[in-house]
Amino acid sequence: MHIPFCYINPYTIKSSSGYTFQLQEEESDFKTHYKALEIEYPKFYKMDRLSKMAFIALNHLTQEIEFDQFEDDEIHMIFGNTSASTFVDQLFSESYSLQKSPSPSLFVYTLPNILTGELAIFKKWYGENCFYVCESFDPILFADQIAFAFQKGAKGVLCGWVESIGNKHEALMFFVKNPVSELEIIELYNNLEK
Amino acid sequence: MSELKETLKAQIIEQLNLEDLTPADIQDDMPLFGEGLGLDSIDALEFIVLLEQFYGIKLADPSEGKAVFSSVNSLAEFIEKNKK
Amino acid sequence: MAIIPIYIAPIALISPLGNDLEDHKIALAKNLSGIATQPKVGFGDENWPQAKINTLPEKNRFDHLLNIGLDKIAEKFESSLLEHESTLVIISSTKGNLDLLPLNPFDGIFEMVKTKWNLKHQPILISNACISGVVAIQKAADYLRFQKFHQVIVLGIDVLSDFVTYGFQSLFALSDEPCKPYDHNRKGINLGEAFGAVLLTKDANQSNIVFHQAITSNDANHISGPSRTGEGLYRSIRKLFEVTGVKASDIAFISAHGTATLYNDDMESQAFHRSELTNTPTFSLKGYFGHTLGAAGVIETIASLFCLQDGIAYKSLGFEEEGTTCAMHICRENTKTTSKFALKTASGFGGGNAALLMEIKS
Numbered sequence: 232m233h234i235p236f237c238y239i240n241p242y243t244i245k246s247s248s249g250y251t252f253q254l255q256e257e258e259s260d261f262k263t264h265y266k267a268l269e270i271e272y273p274k275f276y277k278m279d280r281l282s283k284m285a286f287i288a289l290n291h292l293t294q295e296i297e298f299d300q301f302e303d304d305e306i307h308m309i310f311g312n313t314s315a316s317t318f319v320d321q322l323f324s325e326s327y328s329l330q331k332s333p334s335p336s337l338f339v340y341t342l343p344n345i346l347t348g349e350l351a352i353f354k355k356w357y358g359e360n361c362f363y364v365c366e367s368f369d370p371i372l373f374a375d376q377i378a379f380a381f382q383k384g385a386k387g388v389l390c391g392w393v394e395s396i397g398n399k400h401e402a403l404m405f406f407v408k409n410p411v412s413e414l415e416i417i418e419l420y421n422n423l424e425k
Numbered sequence: 426m427s428e429l430k431e432t433l434k435a436q437i438i439e440q441l442n443l444e445d446l447t448p449a450d451i452q453d454d455m456p457l458f459g460e461g462l463g464l465d466s467i468d469a470l471e472f473i474v475l476l477e478q479f480y481g482i483k484l485a486d487p488s489e490g491k492a493v494f495s496s497v498n499s500l501a502e503f504i505e506k507n508k509k
Numbered sequence: 510m511a512i513i514p515i516y517i518a519p520i521a522l523i524s525p526l527g528n529d530l531e532d533h534k535i536a537l538a539k540n541l542s543g544i545a546t547q548p549k550v551g552f553g554d555e556n557w558p559q560a561k562i563n564t565l566p567e568k569n570r571f572d573h574l575l576n577i578g579l580d581k582i583a584e585k586f587e588s589s590l591l592e593h594e595s596t597l598v599i600i601s602s603t604k605g606n607l608d609l610l611p612l613n614p615f616d617g618i619f620e621m622v623k624t625k626w627n628l629k630h631q632p633i634l635i636s637n638a639c640i641s642g643v644v645a646i647q648k649a650a651d652y653l654r655f656q657k658f659h660q661v662i663v664l665g666i667d668v669l670s671d672f673v674t675y676g677f678q679s680l681f682a683l684s685d686e687p688c689k690p691y692d693h694n695r696k697g698i699n700l701g702e703a704f705g706a707v708l709l710t711k712d713a714n715q716s717n718i719v720f721h722q723a724i725t726s727n728d729a730n731h732i733s734g735p736s737r738t739g740e741g742l743y744r745s746i747r748k749l750f751e752v753t754g755v756k757a758s759d760i761a762f763i764s765a766h767g768t769a770t771l772y773n774d775d776m777e778s779q780a781f782h783r784s785e786l787t788n789t790p791t792f793s794l795k796g797y798f799g800h801t802l803g804a805a806g807v808i809e810t811i812a813s814l815f816c817l818q819d820g821i822a823y824k825s826l827g828f829e830e831e832g833t834t835c836a837m838h839i840c841r842e843n844t845k846t847t848s849k850f851a852l853k854t855a856s857g858f859g860g861g862n863a864a865l866l867m868e869i870k871s
Contacts, residue, residue, distance in 0.1 A: 262444070273463070276442040304726065304744065315605070315636055317613045320672070324610055327675050332478050333552055335470035338676035339733040339858060342603060344637045348859030351727040357744055359725045360861070361644055364615050364634040372633065379651040396613065466734055470680060487681045
């Protein structure tokens, strides 16, 4: 089965629509990626890296998927990673231990599920969503949760594995309109030429 | 005062991650919240951090900030008056 | 589709109000609060009221509390049940062990739970801000309904930390007095810490309370501010009524979120009004436990189970004077209830809202 996806890291974007984007140098704030989207969404600059990657990946998926065909609560979101919001946690903790003033705008991103909130705001999606923290990429969890979502009336499920810790920043986002097996998810994950 | 305003604009852009803007895009009397720059409640709280960090001014109650943060003019006036 | 009945039972609760379920049942019925002023816990050494478990050590509170909680549960169950193929564990926590920073605060938690109980399946961890606990219970029911599991244990845990205190302080969201949910003079939240656990099972012998369904909906409005109209919460409740066939007039009480911030409580008043729940007895438990983040949904569901068992709705501690945009029926005293359905709601950062329905069988 064809599963529309988008993979992103600080050098690369690769999507199932055939789009590829390659940078020579790492760009940690994803500014060039964003500019290439040619979308006006100044909130992007305020986002943490998890949200930025998810935002960019979602906008590439729209090349292949007409999200407008769905009602505003028919798309469920299932996201996960191993590092939760550790990257921003460190920044927020530095804001009070080193800069001596706790930053409210960093604090609000010290929850990994904020990224699903950002996507919901951007797309005006009112559907169910959940963020999981896992020991490692967990295809069984995704397959199970996708199946549950369809049982409960979802028409589409947006899934994401979004990691940001140390110097590892990457996201895999994919969209399904039907249940998929864990093997199909493993295949998708393993076939990415990272 | 005008020097302070220019510094403020740069600080606002830096602190609030308004990367699409340059100081020249922010007029002195432009409303910062709502229609103007489109800032929100978290930005207002970042203004409080900015005042404390760069100017040593403490705002105890965020509702005080409403008038103060309405434009670069009002911010600059407030800083001039309260600066230590 | 025939719906398999799922039963829900409280199994553990640790908070400043006590170390077991019975302690809590008594304390809640007596309207005791676990909140007390903690000296110099603020970023500028301010004193803040918090619901602190005084017996925990200062370092690694999370691991200690989790350990105590896991031991308590292990006392209640045969180890053969915990180790069984048909048992799943779901953990709800927003922040994990922040003392591990700069390392991942969730490092080691899976290993700890898995080895302690010798689990067959990898525990699932949900970190979905303040609705995590309700979502974890919802997912537990999904696993029972759609898969081969027979029982799911849901753990909710979060502890006090400088990190979270300074964070809410930077948002000007903390109250310097014991919090006053829904009150005209509410000033914000008190933070708290707790561990709670519930069992969801297909075994009717374990409980006479049925878990019907839980629904979540995003506000699609703002990452840290609730929708001004209560849109997401309203949609969760509306859909919950739709899928269960239960009406607003069937609800005995609402155990609501009630953080005592200006906007949250107001948003809830709008959502309940739109759901025709204006006259339903409503209370927040934040005046008892403070806001315990990832634990809140679980421990407040436990308290709702107590209410169903005793046929009451708890007094909403801290409430004196009406102060929300839409009228609400906030319980000024413990209130006798007549119906058998309980509604638990939660809302949180990231725009999440959740509504959960339970029923006691006579």
